[in-house]
Amino acid sequence: MTLLVPRLPEPSGSYAVGFYDGTFMCDGPEGSEEIAFRCFYPAQAVTGAPASYYPDPQMVEMQLTLPLYQSFAPLLGAIAEMPTHSYGNAPVAEHEAEFPVVVYSHGYMSFHLSNLVQHEELASRGYVVFALSHPGDAFCTILGDGSKVGINNDTIARATDDNIRFMQKIGKTDPGSLTLDEISDYLRECHTMTERVEAWARHTVAAFDEIERIANDPRSPLYKRLDTAGFGLFGHSLGGASSLHTALLDKRVRAAANLDGWQYGAGLLKQNIPAPGLVISTSDHHLPANFQVDDPNLTHAIIPGSTHWFYCDMAVVANEVLKAVEPTISIDGPVVSTITSDLLNVFFDQHVRQDKNASLQTAASRHPRKVILKLQPN
Numbered sequence: 001m002t003l004l005v006p007r008l009p010e011p012s013g014s015y016a017v018g019f020y021d022g023t024f025m026c027d028g029p030e031g032s033e034e035i036a037f038r039c040f041y042p043a044q045a046v047t048g049a050p051a052s053y054y055p056d057p058q059m060v061e062m063q064l065t066l067p068l069y070q071s072f073a074p075l076l077g078a079i080a081e082m083p084t085h086s087y088g089n090a091p092v093a094e095h096e097a098e099f100p101v102v103v104y105s106h107g108y109m110s111f112h113l114s115n116l117v118q119h120e121e122l123a124s125r126g127y128v129v130f131a132l133s134h135p136g137d138a139f140c141t142i143l144g145d146g147s148k149v150g151i152n153n154d155t156i157a158r159a160t161d162d163n164i165r166f167m168q169k170i171g172k173t174d175p176g177s178l179t180l181d182e183i184s185d186y187l188r189e190c191h192t193m194t195e196r197v198e199a200w201a202r203h204t205v206a207a208f209d210e211i212e213r214i215a216n217d218p219r220s221p222l223y224k225r226l227d228t229a230g231f232g233l234f235g236h237s238l239g240g241a242s243s244l245h246t247a248l249l250d251k252r253v254r255a256a257a258n259l260d261g262w263q264y265g266a267g268l269l270k271q272n273i274p275a276p277g278l279v280i281s282t283s284d285h286h287l288p289a290n291f292q293v294d295d296p297n298l299t300h301a302i303i304p305g306s307t308h309w310f311y312c313d314m315a316v317v318a319n320e321v322l323k324a325v326e327p328t329i330s331i332d333g334p335v336v337s338t339i340t341s342d343l344l345n346v347f348f349d350q351h352v353r354q355d356k357n358a359s360l361q362t363a364a365s366r367h368p369r370k371v372i373l374k375l376q377p378n
Contacts, residue, residue: 013124018043018090105239183289200242230254255351305330
């Protein structure tokens, strides 16, 4: 099979996309830890070459230590050097006084640029996106001194033990055979992943504080340019779960979106999400095991025929590979990526930018027969 490395889609907004990298400290039960981020922002006209997809070529070697990625080995080297549409330290656009802010969390064992399509799209439309790298849970986090942190193998071992104990407890071997009640019990009893969701939520709340500091720092390129009255959140997989979980903890969350993630800890089975929430997923089968079915603040968007991988950049960079190995896929990855971007754009326009004309129903209608939108009555 010939592997063609695609290019990332051009962002649709009117701004060029700039970025800079930074870190901040977050206090936790075991002391402070350094959290890395890349900040994407609307930029003035840019010149020169855009950044490569991976900030450091050594990241490929770290990624390939994980069995999850070994089937993509022929692609990863080329993907790492793929040009993006982002320019380091480009001048900030001057056309708006304050930009709305969104914070992103990657999936477990992924990395902070794994939804770069959405990062660039949002920044091109006037948002500032802080993409967090959760150290020890990403395949590579680059800290402020240039050192690299890989996956914490102890976390993988403990999560695996949780899974084995649970399956032994219920007498099953096939995760695909779990009933809704069993899925709910699993989400409550998978303590390791619940701990990670809670840790990532702490990182996100600390990011809010850091963003407020940046907005008030005269040395920052974003001084007095950020709307810090409230924030949007989104994430893929475990990052999506942590995004919704953060909304339970901090009133600064205006809206939160989960891209196909199981809601570890089952916190949203106990209470409604206090801010507008959006869950975009492959199927609605597992949703009643993750959330209260009548939560008035939660909207579900289902894209049938998709796969979990299609809710990050793998949708565009590994579409053909994934379709070759997953026979249940019946929709193209780039189509899913476009729908995801469209829904996120409108969701954040409505609730973060507070645009009364933004409508998820209108966005879904642009993709007939491809997305099923389930709105709860308010």
